[in-house]
Amino acid sequence: MRRRVPWGVLAVLFVVVPIVEIYLLIQVGQVIGAWWTVALLIADGFLGSWLVKHEGGRAWTALQEALREHRMPARELADGTLILIGGTLLLTPGFLSDVVGLFAILPLTRPLARRALTRVITRRLVVSTWAGPMGPGGPGGSGRSTAGTDPRTRQRPGPDESVVQGEVVNE
Template identity: 30%
Template sequence: MFRILFFLIIVISAVEIALFVWLGNVFNVWFVLFGIILTGLAGAYLAKYQGTDTLNRARFELSHGRAPTDEILDGIAILVGAVLLFTPGFVTDTIGFLLLIPQTRKPAKIYIRKIVSEMFRKGSIKVFRNY
């Protein structure tokens, strides 16, 4: 897992740098800098709005005696999306925005649920109950 993550970090960084250089040559450096700042600000606002909404839905579910499973998955996706938006780059910003928009977040939630279910099945995750 570490090797895959390390490889992805190197590849994504190289793609981001190449994209910065290409866009800087096509438009200009100020356009690239403005784009980085604008996506960071828009992402911070969207992450705050989506995070607050998810927290309120989780509170509602808990107050009615239900487990907020979808809200927890939404929270994970929002957290990852916000971190990606604070990372300078247009590829990471695109992935971050996709994780922050509720309609495009659904495939990520399905994937996360599949991974967690597989980890439960394999025994990688253990549940301890206090009775």
């Protein structure tokens, strides 16, 4: 079962955000002038590309180090994702997208963005797991959690756990 994006979110992304970007460009242009606004956007693009190159290189080095140490590179992959998203937003003309892009790229604010990204991904995984084949709407969709009942995912007891032999009797 695929989870669909609400129409309100799409409306905000494709209608409201561009209107706010245009409004901000007009306001800045009225304060500092049209040519200075264009120059500011170009300089902002160069700054964004430099930041992406610099922070992306650091994230790549951290990812390689994590793989060399044979540990799961979750933080490094999240940083790389945020730098990619932030870089895309910085290269997009507009001041609102630049602020969000800087928030995702700068080392001081990236941990906050990483926490937000982790929350979103965790929520999606929990929803996906719950609405999976044995969750609500699936076979036997009782709304109860069926974790551990699938023999393919059941784990053997560890050395500290006891196994009680028994027989199941259906009445």
